Amino acid sequence: MTALPVLAVASEAYPLVKTGGLADVVGALPAALAAEGVAVRTLLPGYPAVLRALRDAEVAAELGPLAGGPATLLAGRAEAEGGAMALLVLDAPHLFAREGGPYAGPDGRDWPDNPQRFAALCRVAARIGKGLLPNFVPEVVHAHDWQAGLVPAYLRYGGAGARPGTVVTVHNLAFQGSFPRALLAELELPPEAWSIDGVEYYGAIGFLKAGLRLADRVTTVSPTYAAEITTAEGGMGLEGLLRARGSELSGILNGLDTAVWDPGRDPHLAAPFDTRRLKAREANRAALRGAFGLDDTPDAPVLGVVSRLTWQKGMDLVLEALPDLLGHGMRLALLGSGDRALEAGFSEAAAAHPGRVGVRLGYDEALAHAIQGGCDALLVPSRFEPCGLTQLSALRYGALPVVARVGGLADTVIDCNTVALAAGVGTGLQFAPTTAPALRAALARLAALWRDPKAWQRAQRNGMAADLGWTQPARRYAALFQEVRSGG
Ligand code: ADP
Ligand code: GLC
Numbered sequence: 243m244t245a246l247p248v249l250a251v252a253s254e255a256y257p258l259v260k261t262g263g264l265a266d267v268v269g270a271l272p273a274a275l276a277a278e279g280v281a282v283r284t285l286l287p288g289y290p291a292v293l294r295a296l297r298d299a300e301v302a303a304e305l306g307p308l309a310g311g312p313a314t315l316l317a318g319r320a321e322a323e324g325g326a327m328a329l330l331v332l333d334a335p336h337l338f339a340r341e342g343g344p345y346a347g348p349d350g351r352d353w354p355d356n357p358q359r360f361a362a363l364c365r366v367a368a369r370i371g372k373g374l375l376p377n378f379v380p381e382v383v384h385a386h387d388w389q390a391g392l393v394p395a396y397l398r399y400g401g402a403g404a405r406p407g408t409v410v411t412v413h414n415l416a417f418q419g420s421f422p423r424a425l426l427a428e429l430e431l432p433p434e435a436w437s438i439d440g441v442e443y444y445g446a447i448g449f450l451k452a453g454l455r456l457a458d459r460v461t462t463v464s465p466t467y468a469a470e471i472t473t474a475e476g477g478m479g480l481e482g483l484l485r486a487r488g489s490e491l492s493g494i495l496n497g498l499d500t501a502v503w504d505p506g507r508d509p510h511l512a513a514p515f516d517t518r519r520l521k522a523r524e525a526n527r528a529a530l531r532g533a534f535g536l537d538d539t540p541d542a543p544v545l546g547v548v549s550r551l552t553w554q555k556g557m558d559l560v561l562e563a564l565p566d567l568l569g570h571g572m573r574l575a576l577l578g579s580g581d582r583a584l585e586a587g588f589s590e591a592a593a594a595h596p597g598r599v600g601v602r603l604g605y606d607e608a609l610a611h612a613i614q615g616g617c618d619a620l621l622v623p624s625r626f627e628p629c630g631l632t633q634l635s636a637l638r639y640g641a642l643p644v645v646a647r648v649g650g651l652a653d654t655v656i657d658c659n660t661v662a663l664a665a666g667v668g669t670g671l672q673f674a675p676t677t678a679p680a681l682r683a684a685l686a687r688l689a690a691l692w693r694d695p696k697a698w699q700r701a702q703r704n705g706m707a708a709d710l711g712w713t714q715p716a717r718r719y720a721a722l723f724q725e726v727r728s729g730g
Contacts, residue, residue, distance in 0.1 A: 245281035248723055249330075249380035249406070251367040253344055253360065253389035255286055256502075257322055258295045261344065262550065263496070263631045264413045267463070268386060270499035271719065273324035274712035278720035281328075283378060285367050287359065288316070288333035289344060295320045296331055303374055309362040311336030315374075323501040332366050357421040360389040360449065361429040368396035371406045381727040382407045384719075388419030391453030392429075392441070398456050399435050407726030409719075410457035411494075412450065414628050415471055415478045416554065419449030444479070454483055458726040460491045461719075463629035464650030468493030476626060494719060495653055497712030498634040503614075505639050505706075510611035515640070517706050520699070523615070523640055530616030533609070534575040534600025542571030543692050546617030546641060548610045548632050551580030551588070556623035556646060561587045562678040563685060564599070570689040574599045575617055577609050614639040619688055625676045627651045633670070637705035642691075642698070643670035644684055654710075658691060658701050668697075669705040 254260055256269035272282035286292050299318035306313070313334035319326040332338070337359045342348045345356060353359065366374075367390065371383050383406050385393040394408045420443060426436060435441045435452075443451035454460050462468045470476035472485045484491055506516045512529035515522035527544065531537070536544065545567065549555045557578070560567075567574060576588055576599075585603050592601040602609060610632075614620065620636035622645040629650030633643035637654070645651035651672070658668030671691070673684035691698055 243279060245276075245279050246382065246720075246723055246727060247378060247380045248275070248280050248282045248382045248384055249367060249370055250282050250284040250384045250386070251363065251390040251393055252284065252386040253287060253363070255284060255327065256499075258286070258320055259289055259291050259344055263629065264387060266499060266631055267413065267496055269322055269327065270324060270497065270502075270712055271716065272327055273322070274497065274716035275720060277713070278716050280720050280723060282384075283328045283330050283380070285330045285332065285363065285370065287338045287344070287363055288331045288335075289338050290341065292329075292331055293333065296329060297321070299331075302330060305366060308334055308366070309337060309358045313362070313366070315366060324499060330370065332363055334362060337362055357419075357425055357429060357447070357449075360419070361392055364390060364392035365396050365430060367393045368400055371397055372400060372403060380406050382409060382723045384409045384411065384723070385453055385457070386411050387413050388417055388450035388453070391419060391449035391451070393453065394456035395431065395435055395441050395452040399432050399440075404728055406728045407723070408457040409459045409461060409722060409726060410453035411461045411463065412454065412471075412628070413463055415450075415476075415480060416626075418443075418451065418478070418480075420444070420446040420451075421449070423447060451480065451483065454480060454487070458490070459722055460484070460487055461494050461722065462491075463494065463496045464653045465493035465495065466652045467626075467628045467649040470626070470649060492722075494715050494722075495650060496629040496631060496634070497715045498631065498638060498710040500638070500711045503635045503638055505615055508611055508615065510608040511615045512612075515615070517703050520640065520702065526612070526616035527618070530575055530612055531573075533612060534602070535597060536573045536575065536600050537597040539571060539573050542573070543618035543688065544573045544575060544616070545644075546613040546620045546636075547574070547576040547578060548613050548620070549578045549622070551578040551584040553581070554625055554627075556625050556676050557584050558587075559623050559676065559678045559681050560621060561591065563681045564591055566682045566685050568595060568598055570685060572685070572689070575613055576600070577602045577604075577606060577613055579604050614641055617641050618692070619644050619670075622646065622651055623676060623681050624648060624651060630654070634710050637669055637708055638710055640702045640706050642688070642701055642705065644688055645670060645672055646676040647672040647674040648676065656704070658697065663697055666700055667704060668701050669708060670701065
């Protein structure tokens with residue numbers, strides 16, 4: 243049987259360009275899907291980092307003028323831990339050849355031409371979907387987040403002829419990509435696209451909205467988030483549309499890239515370990531204390547945080563609960579970047595509590611691994627969390643996740659309540675609602691659990707043994723692709 247050709251479209255992919263979990267998913271899914279008979283090629287913008295990583299590049303198509311400049315489609319591959327990734331790269335220097343982030347410049351402000359940049363990516367994806375490349379005609383296009391949201395729109399309004407099936411995956415409903423109606427013609431959307439059943443969204447052009455409305459299937463990254471986004475509380479204005487999709491909306495839990503996150507062979511760890519060599523974890527704990535200047539705390543856990551510092555992630559609550567955390571004798575090692583006020587708050591906390599609070603502002607892959615391998619528990623107090631990946635790496639690395647009971651956090655961590663403890667199945671702690679008092683109560687429970695080393699170790703081992711990889715999720719994506727494939 244020949245493999246099912248699928249075009250993935252995204253604005254980031256680990257290890258080439260990453261601002262968050264989206265990149266992890268886009269980077270890891272192709273290798274897992276290959277094992278399920280799906281051959282993915284990933285279309286990415288030609289940012290400098292992507293062009294630098296592209297190997298065996300050749301011109302797949304000259305695209306002519308695109309959004310005000312010349313554009314070429316390159317084909318090639320990039321090396322990733324799980325194997326090589328097959329790439330198509332939109333090389334359009336006037337849109338993507340900039341130093342800075344994928345969405346914002348060095349000053350932190352969004353690139354003003356983001357609608358043009360990502361609409362161009364979507365138009366090229368639709369052209370590939372309609373047969374631009376003779377040797378790669380995808381039967382399904384898998385579009386990720388708002389940046390790829392217009393792909394189903396360009397396919398729908400792009401004239402007659404066979405078109406591939408479409409799946410839109412939403413990783414975070416908070417980012418919707420809404421832009422002024424005046425751009426309609428410039429983005430090459432025909433007048434009939436301006437409809438409540440098309441791209442129109444509260445008087446603007448809604449990139450994500452268009453995808454959610456027009457894709458054959460919509461998925462999000464956990465079953466609980468799939469339910470949450472159909473409610474007024476979690477739907478961020480899109481709940482009505484999402485409810486109307488009925489069973490065409492589903493949640494497929496993210497996996498963890500177990501090639502990247504393997505405590506037995508992680509180059510960023512002071513000492514590799516696994517469930518049979520759990521004692522070796524001590525060396526990582528000591529290295530982490532060293533890296534963050536924390537004093538020794540045999541009598542209390544070292545808590546870790548690896549996170550964007552934003553309201554979504556509930557990081558203000560960590561600051562609020564800090565007196566309790568320190569009162570239990572706990573230490574904090576935090577790595578993150580984001581809102582200026584939160585960055586300042588954590589810097590002040592570190593200055594006020596040397597040896598007890600260690601803070602590193604910035605983005606640092608190696609340190610993220612060191613925290614996961616060395617902290618005793620990882621805090622993830624999110625107000626909402628489509629899936630969350632850091633609690634998954636924490637589980638695999640023997641750190642107990644302490645999570646808010648929302649979205650994918652609720653789906654991936656088993657609370658060590660009395661029943662779970664008696665049955666020996668817990669893997670961490672959950673708390674709700676996402677408030678400072680509830681977080682404080684969770685810290686008190688954590689302190690109690692720490693005083694029961696047998697129960698703690700049991701939870702550690704349960705988490706490390708959990709099936710967190712991409713095999714099961716990839717199977718579900720593959721089944722979904724079969725449902726919508728053009729030839730099917
Ligand atoms: P989100 O995508 O909402 O930020 P996820 O938990 O899905 O949250 O994914 C976050 C990813 O980014 C994880 O791979 C995590 O390890 C990584 N990460 C977050 N902040 C940092 C940081 N400051 N340094 C290094 N890695 C980080
Ligand atoms: C988004 C979400 C996060 C999810 C990630 C990958 O960034 O905020 O919860 O894990 O996408 O799907």
